[in-house]
Amino acid sequence: MYPLAVTLLTALPLSFLAPPSGQQEANVNLDRQHRLITEDLRANRHLRWDQHSLLIRWRAELSTEQRVALRQEVGDGLLRKYACVPDLEWIHVRGDLNQALRALAKHAVYVEPNHVVRVDLIPNDPRFDELYGLLNTGQQAGLVGADIHASQAWEITTGDPNQVIAILDTGMELNHQDLNGNLWTHPGEIPANGIDDDGNGFIDDLHGWDFFDNDNDPGDSHGHGTHVAGTIGAVGDNGIGVTGVNWSCRLMPLRFIGPQGGVVADAIAALDYCLQEGVLLSNNSWSGSGPSQALRDAIEAGQASGHIFVAAAGNFGISLDVTPQYPASFDLPNLVSVGASNATDELASISNWGPLSIDLVAPGVDVLSTAPGNSYQFMTGTSMATPHVTGVLALMLAQTPGLDWQAAITRLRSTSRPLTDLIGVVGTAGVVNAQAALQPSGGPDAVAPAVPNGLSALPQGVDVHLLWNAVQDLDLSGYRILRSDSVTGPGVLLVEGLIHGTEFNDPTGTYGETVYYQVQAEDTSGNLSAASSQISVLVGGIAGRQTLINETFNDGFFAPEWDQGNTLASVTPDLGIGATPAAMLRRSTWIERPVNTRGFEQLRLDWSRATILYDHGEELLISWSPNGGTTWVLLQARGNSPWSEERINLGSGANDNPALRLRFETTADGIEECTLLDNIKLSGEPLLGFGADHTPPREPRNLTITGTVGAIGLQWQANPEPDLEGYGVYRLDPGAAIPVLISPGPWTSTSFQDFQAHSNQTYRYSLRAIDLAGNASGLSRSVEATTIPPATDTAPDAPINLQVTVGHRRVDLTWDAVAEPDVAGYRVLRLNGLSWDPIINTLISGTSISDAGLVNGVTYGYVVTAVDLNGQQSLNSTLVEATPINPGPLEIFQDGFESGNFIGWIAADSNAGVEQGTVNSGLYSAKLRRDTWVRRTIITTGFDTLRLEFASMTSNYGPGEELIVEVFDGANWNLLDTITSTFWQTRSYNL
Numbered sequence: 006m007y008p009l010a011v012t013l014l015t016a017l018p019l020s021f022l023a024p025p026s027g028q029q030e031a032n033v034n035l036d037r038q039h040r041l042i043t044e045d046l047r048a049n050r051h052l053r054w055d056q057h058s059l060l061i062r063w064r065a066e067l068s069t070e071q072r073v074a075l076r077q078e079v080g081d082g083l084l085r086k087y088a089c090v091p092d093l094e095w096i097h098v099r100g101d102l103n104q105a106l107r108a109l110a111k112h113a114v115y116v117e118p119n120h121v122v123r124v125d126l127i128p129n130d131p132r133f134d135e136l137y138g139l140l141n142t143g144q145q146a147g148l149v150g151a152d153i154h155a156s157q158a159w160e161i162t163t164g165d166p167n168q169v170i171a172i173l174d175t176g177m178e179l180n181h182q183d184l185n186g187n188l189w190t191h192p193g194e195i196p197a198n199g200i201d202d203d204g205n206g207f208i209d210d211l212h213g214w215d216f217f218d219n220d221n222d223p224g225d226s227h228g229h230g231t232h233v234a235g236t237i238g239a240v241g242d243n244g245i246g247v248t249g250v251n252w253s254c255r256l257m258p259l260r261f262i263g264p265q266g267g268v269v270a271d272a273i274a275a276l277d278y279c280l281q282e283g284v285l286l287s288n289n290s291w292s293g294s295g296p297s298q299a300l301r302d303a304i305e306a307g308q309a310s311g312h313i314f315v316a317a318a319g320n321f322g323i324s325l326d327v328t329p330q331y332p333a334s335f336d337l338p339n340l341v342s343v344g345a346s347n348a349t350d351e352l353a354s355i356s357n358w359g360p361l362s363i364d365l366v367a368p369g370v371d372v373l374s375t376a377p378g379n380s381y382q383f384m385t386g387t388s389m390a391t392p393h394v395t396g397v398l399a400l401m402l403a404q405t406p407g408l409d410w411q412a413a414i415t416r417l418r419s420t421s422r423p424l425t426d427l428i429g430v431v432g433t434a435g436v437v438n439a440q441a442a443l444q445p446s447g448g449p450d451a452v453a454p455a456v457p458n459g460l461s462a463l464p465q466g467v468d469v470h471l472l473w474n475a476v477q478d479l480d481l482s483g484y485r486i487l488r489s490d491s492v493t494g495p496g497v498l499l500v501e502g503l504i505h506g507t508e509f510n511d512p513t514g515t516y517g518e519t520v521y522y523q524v525q526a527e528d529t530s531g532n533l534s535a536a537s538s539q540i541s542v543l544v545g546g547i548a549g550r551q552t553l554i555n556e557t558f559n560d561g562f563f564a565p566e567w568d569q570g571n572t573l574a575s576v577t578p579d580l581g582i583g584a585t586p587a588a589m590l591r592r593s594t595w596i597e598r599p600v601n602t603r604g605f606e607q608l609r610l611d612w613s614r615a616t617i618l619y620d621h622g623e624e625l626l627i628s629w630s631p632n633g634g635t636t637w638v639l640l641q642a643r644g645n646s647p648w649s650e651e652r653i654n655l656g657s658g659a660n661d662n663p664a665l666r667l668r669f670e671t672t673a674d675g676i677e678e679c680t681l682l683d684n685i686k687l688s689g690e691p692l693l694g695f696g697a698d699h700t701p702p703r704e705p706r707n708l709t710i711t712g713t714v715g716a717i718g719l720q721w722q723a724n725p726e727p728d729l730e731g732y733g734v735y736r737l738d739p740g741a742a743i744p745v746l747i748s749p750g751p752w753t754s755t756s757f758q759d760f761q762a763h764s765n766q767t768y769r770y771s772l773r774a775i776d777l778a779g780n781a782s783g784l785s786r787s788v789e790a791t792t793i794p795p796a797t798d799t800a801p802d803a804p805i806n807l808q809v810t811v812g813h814r815r816v817d818l819t820w821d822a823v824a825e826p827d828v829a830g831y832r833v834l835r836l837n838g839l840s841w842d843p844i845i846n847t848l849i850s851g852t853s854i855s856d857a858g859l860v861n862g863v864t865y866g867y868v869v870t871a872v873d874l875n876g877q878q879s880l881n882s883t884l885v886e887a888t889p890i891n892p893g894p895l896e897i898f899q900d901g902f903e904s905g906n907f908i909g910w911i912a913a914d915s916n917a918g919v920e921q922g923t924v925n926s927g928l929y930s931a932k933l934r935r936d937t938w939v940r941r942t943i944i945t946t947g948f949d950t951l952r953l954e955f956a957s958m959t960s961n962y963g964p965g966e967e968l969i970v971e972v973f974d975g976a977n978w979n980l981l982d983t984i985t986s987t988f989w990q991t992r993s994y995n996l
Contacts, residue, residue, distance in 0.1 A: 035084060035085070035219045036218070036219055038057065038058065038084055038097065039217055039218065039219065039263065041055075041056075041057050042055050042057075042121075042263075042266075042268060043263055043264065043265050045057075046121065046263075046265035046266050047265055052121055052266075053118070053120065053121060054102075054118035054119055054120045054121055054268075055118070055119040055120075055121065055268050055270075056098075056102065057080075057097060057098055057099075058080075058084060058095060058096060058097055058098055058119045058268075058270065059079075059095075059096055059098055059102065059105060059106065059109070059116055059117065059118060059119060060093065060094070060095055060096075060116070060117050060118075060119050060269065060270055060273075060297070060299045061093070061094055061096055061109055061113050061115075061116040061117075062090065062092050062093045062094075062113055062114040062115050062116075062298070062299060062302070063092045063094070063112060063113055063114070064092075064112055064113060064114055064880070065091070065092055067112055071112070072094075075108075075109060075112060076094075076096050076097075078108065079096070079098050079099065079100070079104075079105040079108055079109060080096060080097035080098040080099040080105070081097040081099060082096070082097055083095075083096055083097075084096060084097055084270070085270065085274055087273055087274065087277045087303065088277055088280070088281055089273075089276065089277045089280050089281075089302075089303050089306040089307070090273070090277075090299065090302045090303050090306055092114070093273070093299055093302065093303075095119065095270040095274075102118065106118075107836075107866070107884070110881070111880070111881060111884075114298075115298045115299070117297060117298060117299060119268045119269055119270045120268065120269045120297060121266050121267070121268055122262060122266055122267045122268065122269065122272065122291050152368065153250070153367060153368065153393055153397065153436065153437050153438060153439045154422070154438050154439050154440035154441070155250055155439050155440075157439070157440035158397075158400055158439035158440045158442070158443045159252070161404060161443045162400055162403050162404045162443065163241055163242075163251065163252035163253060163400075164238070164241075164250075164251030164252050164253040164254045164399065164400060164403050165251075165253065165254065165399075165402070165403035165406075166187075166253040166254065166255065167255065168251070168254045168255060168286075168399050168402055168403050169189055169254075169255045169257050169282070169284045169285070169286075170237055170238065170251075170254055170255065170256055170257065170284070170286050170287070170288065170395060170399050171257045171259055171275075171279035171284045171286065171287040171288070172230055172233055172234050172237070172256060172257065172258050172259065172287070172288050173259050173261060173272060173275045173276065173279075173287055173288065173289050173291075174225075174229060174230030174233055174234075174258070174259075174260070174261075174262060174288070174289075174290060174291070175225050175226075175227035175228070175229045175230040175231075175260060175262045176215065176223045176224050176225035176226070176227070176230045176231075176258050176260035177213075177223060177224070177225050177230050177231050177234045177256065177258035177260075178224060178225050178231045178375070178376075178377045178378075178379075179212055179223070179224055179258070181231065181235075181375050181377075181379055182245055182246065182379050183235060183239040183240055183243070183245060183246040183247060183375050184231070184234055184235060184238070184239060184240070184256065184375055186240040186243070187238045187239070187240055187249075187251075187253065187254050187255060187256050188212055188255070188256055188258075189212060189213065189255040189256055189257040189258075190211060190212060190255075191203070191210055191211050191212070191282075193205075194209060194210060194211050196209065196211050197209060197211075205278075205281055205282070207221065207278070208221065209221045212257075212258065213257050213258045213259050213260075214259060214260070214275070214278055215260040216259065216260060216261040216271040216274045216275050216278075217260055217261055217262065217263040217267055217271055218260075218263070223258040223259060223260040224260075225258070225260070225377055226264065226377070227262070227264070227377075228376050228377050228382070229262075229290070229384075229388065230258060230260065230262075231374075231375050231376055231377055232372075232374045232375060232376060232382060232384050232388075232389070233288060233290050233374075233388060233389075233391070233392045234249075234256050234258065234374075234375065234392075235247060235249055235374035235375030235376075235381075236249055236250065236372065236374045236389065236392035236393060236396065237249050237250060237251060237254070237256065237288060237392040237395050237396045237399065238250070238251045238252075238253075238254040238255075238256050238396065238399075239374065239375055240252065240253075241253070246375065246381060247373060247374060247375065247381060249396060250392070250393060250395075250396025250397060250399070250400065250439065251396050251399050251400060251403070254399055254403075257279065257282075257284060259275035259278060259279060260275075261274065261275045262291070269297050269299065269300050270299075272291075272300065273299060273300055273303045276303050276304065276307070276314075277303065279312070280306065280307055280310055280312055283310065284312065285310075285311055285312055285313065285402060285410070286312070286313050286315070286395060286398055286399055286402065287312065287313070287314055287315065287395075288315050288391055288392050288395040289314060289315060289316045289317065289332060289391070290317045290386075290387070290388035290389075290391045290392065291317060291388070292316070292317050292318065292319030292320070292330045292331070292332075292333055292357075292387070296329070296331050296334075296335070297331065300331070300332060300335075301331075301332075301335050301337070304332060304335060304337055304339070304340055305337055305339070307339055308337075308338070308339045308410070311409070311410040312339060312410065313339055313340075313341065313398060313410050313413065313414065314332070314337075314339055314340045314341070315340075315341045315343060315391055315394055315395045315398065316332045316333040316335075316340055316341070316342050316343065316391065317333060317342075317343055317386070317387040317388050317390070317391040318330070318333045318342050318343055318344040318345070318356060318357040318358070318362075318363050318387045318390075319333060319356075319357040319387060320345075320355045320356065320357070320386045320387055320388075321355075321357055322354060322355055322356065322357065323357055323358075324357070324358055324359045324362075325342075325357050325358070325359035325361075325362035325363060326359035326360065326361045326362050327359070329362065330357060333357070333362065333363070334362050338411065338414070338739075338763070338766075339410055339411075339414070341364050341365075341394060341398075341414060341417065342362060342363050342364050343363070343364065343365065343366065343367055343387060343390050343391045343393075343394045343437075344356040344357060344358055344363045344365070344366040344367075344369075344387055344390065344430075344431055345366060345367065345368070345369025345370060345385075345386060345387045345389065345390040346366040346367065346368055346369065346370070346390070346436055347368070347369075347370040347371075348368070348370065348371070350424055350426075350436065351426060352366065352426070352427065352430055352431075353366075353369055353370050353385070353387075353390075355385065355386065355387075356369065356387055356390075357387065358430045358431060359430075359431070360429055360430060360431060360432050360434075361432065362432075363430075363431040363432060364417075364418055364431065364432050364433060365394070365417075365418065365421045365431055365432070365433045365435055365436065365437050366390060366427065366431055366435075366436050366437070367390040367391070367393035367394050367436060367437045368389070368390060368393060368436075369385065369386055369387055369388075369389040369390030369391075369393075370385045370389075371383050371384075371385055372384055372385065372389035372390075374389070393437060394417070394437045396439075397417065397437050397438075397439045397442055398413060398417060400439060400442070400443060401413050401416065401417070401442055401443060404443050415740055416442055417437065417442055418432070418433050418740070419433075419483075419503060419505075419740075420438050420441035420442045420482060421433040421434075421435025421436060421437055421438055421441075421505060422435050422436045422437075422438040422441070422481070422482075423435040423475075423481065423482075423483060423505040423506055424436060427506075428506040428507065428508065433505050434505045434506040435505050438482075441482055452528075452532065453526075453528070453532040453533060453534050453535075454476050454478040454481055454526040454527070454528045454532065454534045455476050455477070455478060455526065455534060456476075456525075456526070456534045456535050456536070456537055457473045457474060457475075457476055457484065457524045457525070457526050457534065457537045458473070458474050458537060458538070459472075459473050459474035460472070460473040460522065460523070460524050460537050460538065460540050461473070461540065462522060462540055462542040464514075464542055464543060464544055468510055468511065468512045468514065469510070469511045469514055469520065469522075469542055469544060470508065470509075470510050470511075471486065471508060471509045471510070471511065471522060471524070472507060472508045473507050473508075473524050473537065474507065475507050476526040476534070478526070478528060481526060481527075481528055482503055482527050482528055483503025483504055483505050483526075483527055484503065484504045484505075484507070484509075484524055484525065484526055484527065485498060485499075485503065485504065485524070485525045485527060485533070486498070486499040486504060486509055486511070486522060486523075486524055487499065487522065487523040487524070487525065487536060488511070488520055488521065488522055489520070489521040489522075489523075489539075490518075490520060490521070491521070492521055492539070492541065494521075496521075496523050496536065499511060499513075503527060512735075512744065512784075513783060513784050514544035514783070515544060515701055515782065515783040518543075518544045519541055519542070519543050519544070520541070520542060520544060521539050521540070521541050522539070522540055522541075522542070523536040523537050523538070523539050523540075524536070524537045525537070551605065551688060551689060551690075551691055552686060552687070552688045553600060553601075553602065553605065553608075553687045553688060553689060554598075554600060554667075554685060554686060554687040555685075555686050556684075556685040556686070557585070557586075557683065557684055558576050558581065558585075558586045558587055558588055558682075558683065559585060559586055560586075561576055561578060561586050561942075561944060562576050562944050563576060563588070563596065566598045566599065567596050567597070567598045568596065568597050568598065569594070569595070569596045570593075570594040570595040570596070570670075571594055571908075572908045572909040573590070573591045573592050573593075573594040573908075574588070574589070574590050574591075574594045574595065574596050575588075575589050575909060575942065576588055576589065576942065577589045577681070577911075577942060578942055578973070578975065579973070580681055581681065581683045582613055582648060582683050582684070585683070587681045587682060587683040588669075588681065588682040588683070589679055589680075589681055590625075590669065590670075590671040590679070590680045590681075590682065591671070591679050591680075592671065593670075593671060593672055594670070594671055595668055595669060595670035595671070596668070596669050596682075597634070597666055597667060597668035597669070598666065598667060599633070599664070599665065599666050600665045600666065600667055600687060601662075601663045601664075601665070602659055602660065602661060602662045602663070602665050602689060603661055603662070603663045605660065605661065605689030605690065605691055606657075606660040606661060606689060606690055607654075607660070607689055607690040608654070608655040608659045608660060608687065608688070608689040609652060609653070609654050609655070609687070609688050609689070610627070610640075610652065610653045610654075610655060610667070610685075610686070610687050611650070611651070611652045611684070611685075611686045611687075611688075612650075612651055612669075612682060612683070612684060612685045612686070613648060613649065613650050613651070613682070613683040613684045614643065614646060614648070614649060614651060614680065614681065614682055614683075615646060615647055615648040615649070615680070615681045616643070616644070616645050616646050616679070616680045616681075624642045624643060624644055624671070624672050625642070625643040625644075625669065625670070625671055625680050626639060626641075626642050626643075626668075626669075626670040626671075626672065627639075627640045627641050627642075627643070627653060627667075627668070627669060627670075628640060628667075628668045628670065629655060629656075629659060629665060629666065629667050629668070630664075630665070630666040630668070631658045631659065631662060631664065631665060632664055633664040633666060634666050637668065638656065638658075640653050640655070641653055648681075650684075660689075667687070669682055669685075701774075701776070701780040701781055701782050701783075702724050702726045702729055702774040702775070702776050702780065702781075702782045703724060703725075703726070703774065703782055704772075704773075704774065704782045704783050704784065704785045704786075705721050705722070705724060705732060705772040705773070705774050705782070705785040706721065706722045706785065706786075707721055707722040708720075708721040708770065708771070708772055708785050708786060708787075708788050709721070709788065710770075710788055710790045711756070712758075713790050713791060713792055713793050716758050716759055716760045716762065716792070716874060716875065716876065717758070717759040717762045717768065717770070717790045717792060718756070718757075718758055718759075719734065719756060719757045719758075719759070719770055719788075720755060720756045720757075721755050721756075721772060721785070722755070723755050724774045726774070726776055728776045728777045729774060729775070729776055729777075730751045730753075730775050730776055730777045731751025731752050731753045731774075731775055732748070732751065732752045732753075732755075732772050732773065732774055732775065733746050733748055733751070733752065733772065733773040733775060733781070734746070734747055734748035734752055734757050734759075734770065734772060735747065735770065735771045735772065735773070735784065736759065736762075736768050736769070736770055737768060737769040737770075737771075737787070738766075738768060739766055739767060739768070744769070744771060744784070744787075747759060747761065751775050758829075758874065760829070760848075760876060762790075762792045763792065764792050764793070765791065765792065765793075766791065766792055767789060767790070767791045768789070768790060768791075768792075769787045769788070769789050770787060770788055770789075770790065771784040771785050771786070771787040771788075772784070772785040773785070799877070800873065800877040800878060800879050800880075801823050801825045801827070801828050801871040801872070801873050801877065801879045802823050802825065802871065802879055803823075803870065803871065803879045803880040803881060803882050804820045804821060804822075804823055804831065804852075804869045804870070804871055804879070804882045805820070805821050805882060805883075806820055806821040807819075807820045807867065807868070807869055807882045807883060807885045808820070808885070809867065809885050809886075809887040811887050811888060811889050811890055812889065812890070813861065813889065813890070813891060814857065814858060814859050814860070814861055814889050815855055815856060815857040815858075815859060815889060816855070816856045816859060816865060816867070816887045816889060817853070817854075817855045817856075818833060818853060818854055818855070818856065818867060818869070818885075819852060819853040820852050820853075820869050820882065821852065822852050823871040823879070825871075825873065827873040827874045827875070828871050828872070828873055828874075829848055829872050829873055829874045830847075830848025830849050830850050830871075830872055831848065831849045831852070831869055831870065831871055831872065832848065832849070832869065832870050832872060832878070833845075833849060833854055833856070833867060833868075833869050834867065834868050834869075834870070834881070835856060835865055835866070835867055836865065836866030836867070836868075836884070844856050848872055859889045860889070861889045861890055861891045862888065862889070862890075862891075863888065863889070864886050864887070864888045865886065865887055865888070865889075866884050866885070866886050867884065867885050867886070867887065868881040868882050868883070868884050868885075869881070869882045870882070894950075894952065897943060897944075897945060897951075898943045901928070901929065902919045902929040902930055902931055903928075903929055904919075904929075905919055905921070905929055906918075906919050907919060907931070907939060909941050910939045910940065910941045911939065911940050911941065912937070912938075912939045913937045913938045913939070914937055916933065916934045916935045916936075916937035917931070917932070917933050917934075917937045917938065917939050918931070918932055919931055919932070920932045933968075940973075950995070951995070951996040952993060952994065952995050952996065953972075953981075953993070953994045953996055954991065954992065954993045954994075955991070955992060956989055956990065956991045956992070957984060957989070957990065957992065958988055958989045958990070959984055959985060966985075967983050967984065967985055968983070968984040968985075969982075969983055969984075970982045970983075970984070970994075972996060981994055981996075982994065
């Protein structure tokens with residue numbers, strides 16, 4: 006594609022600025038603004054945002070006079086307003102952006118930088134003349150049928166000459182021989198009369214608008230927009246060039262990207278234009294790196310008029326579920342995000358992916374389409390994939406005029422052509438399928454697909470995970486799962502709608518129940534295969550040995566679960582297998598830890614061991630306690646051995662035991678004996694269910710809806726079981742196949758508020774009951790609810806008295822509670838540069854929080870807001886700034902050898918010892934004689950700028966005696982100093 010590098014951030018409020026007396030707002034010139042942007046982009050190709058403007062959405066209660074005064078305080082005035090988002094403006098900034106953000110934010114719903122978008126093409130020299138994305142016959146070393154099935158779709162419709170498609174891009178070559186016949190012409194404009202005939206604010210906008218140069222010529226000097234336009238709607242069946250997905254349509258070019266890039270403010274203006282003109286579909290082959298609330302609001306505003314926003318996923322080969330890119334990552338129901346596939350039906354190597362972020366893929370590698378100069382060109386990217394999907398949506402609207410946008414998107418997703426390799430990669434696990442999208446059921450094809458085979462099931466708690474082999478029919482649409490409670494009973498459809506991919510998780514089982522499954526295949530004509538062979542599964546019968554402990558000591562110290570007898574038990578950094586860390590037990594010491602084996606039996610203990618310097622009968626004893634350490638059972642005693650892998654099967658008393666403890670102990674008299682332990686692993690076979698109690702509680706009853714304004718309220722009757730731990734609340738989202746758990750942990754109340762439900766969306770809710778043994782009931786009867794946006798609910802007051810206390814890499818914050826009964830919690834936002842981010846993503850229930858992991862010496866700004874039960878958010882509190890400080894050096898380790906021996910040290914031999922004498926004023930000191938050494942491991946995690954101090958005296962009884970000081974960095978010993986004969990002297994080293 007052409008991913009456009011968009012960097013989108015939001016900003017934070019600061020102080021109010023009084024309007025200057027009698028000052029009039031300047032008339033800001035848009036042409037001048039775009040010249041400034043272009044000059045800046047030429048000078049700095051990595052520029053992230055316009056240095057001379059901001060996007061701001063004013064708070065509705067702010068008067069016109071106040072807005073004028075604030076604009077004049079920070080810059081030269083207004084650049085542009087937007088009809089699609091009330092109170093949103095693009096304003097000029099004269100000085101420092103950061104200061105302007107702080108000055109304006111208190112008066113804004115949000116204020117954010119005007120982010121830059123750039124072209125990032127992956128071109129290819131023209132060599133082929135086939136359009137494999139529309140009809141793949143094996144050209145370009147491709148796979149037959151790896152296309153969008155356009156030729157079959159064209160038997161139904163080739164497009165509607167009145168269907169308008171907006172292309173938000175670099176413009177379009179208006180007189181291209183393959184595009185001009187499908188160019189949109191404004192029906193309300195008289196050409197070149199210099200008058201805004203239709204009163205939409207744009208003079209002579211005959212064929213669209215150029216929002217970058219602010220004129221009526223949306224021509225393309227770049228080529229990207231022209232290429233995109235050709236894939237959507239190059240004129241078909243005209244005997245020249247190529248054909249688009251739509252042979253007939255109306256292409257509306259809206260240019261907002263200039264020669265060096267563009268800005269989000271112009272993208273919003275272009276979208277605002279097509280919404281005013283009633284356009285139902287837009288192609289957006291550009292991507293970015295951060296969220297813009299203003300852009301999100303504009304896209305969301307399109308829902309009111311039925312607008313579908315199709316967005317490219319981006320060309321970085323990353324997961325958008327982990328690293329979002331915008332606008333593709335916006336979670337909006339009227340947005341379709343598109344990845345790229347290649348000619349062999351594989352995800353393109355450059356395509357971003359993510360099952361939660363990307364809807365489907367389309368051909369995007371080596372795509373031939375129109376180019377400037379009446380030419381044609383191959384290009385690669387998700388920018389090339391996106392217009393395939395936009396084109397299919399346009400065909401759907403042509404086939405069914407008035408098709409609802411939600412129904413169109415649902416059909417587009419549900420009819421994608423599934424690919425096994427895309428499971429877990431994109432949401433539908435499929436390629437856009439024009440034929441199926443236009444032919445939802447009952448087509449002329451009467452041949453049923455093949456019967457699926459290879460059905461298997463893996464029980465996991467109350468869930469059953471099903472897998473089967475893919476059916477290799479070109480017109481396959483998806484699968485249906487049948488479930489029965491008996492081997493002879495009729496199979497009942499498990500979920501409505503098709504399952505795309507070859508696996509499915511059934512969360513509706515009950516422990517101890519035997520259920521039976523079959524799978525059917527369905528093609529794009531609605532033909533169903535016969536049911537597969539039936540399989541049975543025992544719910545709760547978890548298969549396979551499970552690992553309860555897997556300890557490698559690779560973190561360099563004993564995890565908190567391990568207790569140790571004394572400092573003779575330590576972790577060495579380099580004596581384990583392969584010079585890795587290992588536990589070291591010297592003389593008589595031990596390590597032990599608790600293990601909860603509830604729900605497991607046939608327990609097995611594996612470990613690796615070596616015993617070195619075996620001079621005094623040292624043994625390694627392995628024991629376990631069935632009662633938390635009150636009594637111990639000896640399992641084995643091990644003697645001298647090089648590194649070896651060893652195994653013990655624990656006794657039956659260890660099975661299903663929540664109070665088990667394991668111990669490794671050494672017995673020896675000598676100083677040198679040492680046992681090394683590594684790779685300790687405890688495993689077991691799962692019992693049915695999670696504990697000795699295998700009886701699940703009954704399903705919760707009387708689930709009812711208690712509220713739908715702003716959030717969905719739920720209430721139900723308490724379960725009677727005395728060992729009940731709580732409930733799980735499940736929600737089935739619109740268009741989803743299975744319900745998902747939305748309550749945190751076992752929910753102990755019998756009421757629940759779902760604040761994550763979107764307004765005007767219909768959801769289904771159900772419950773499970775969970776007991777203390779981990780047994781879960783089946784799902785309760787479900788209830789349906791539709792959220793209603795809050796009417797005129799008043800937002801809570803802003804919190805006051807925000808206080809901060811600074812520390813080492815942290816800031817502690819407190820504030821006064823808001824005295825309103827419907828306050829649900831608080832949000833604390835941190836300002837760092839131009840970024841405005843919540844400290845945590847959930848509401849804070851109390852009135853204090855700690856912000857840790859900061860950088861000392863950096864100043865951070867904070868505000869707090871209150872949020873009520875309807876989701877209304879208060880104004881921001883007064884901004885408070887804080888600078889974390891370094892408290893100075895902290896002592897990590899100190900040893901004066903007062904114990905009279907080497908505790909925690911490793912000594913080479915008996916020539917290294919601790920003595921008390923007159924050489925150090927009668928105090929203890931370490932004494933190293935002849936060629937010997939001592940060493941120890943010190944954990945310095947969380948510290949830097951390390952300094953080592955010690956006192957030493959070297960008595961030179963013979964020539965050339967030296968004290969050598971070395972530091973091990975994890976790979977090598979590094980010489981720190983060589984000290985020759987000297988009297989007592991304190992030495993200091995920066996490591």
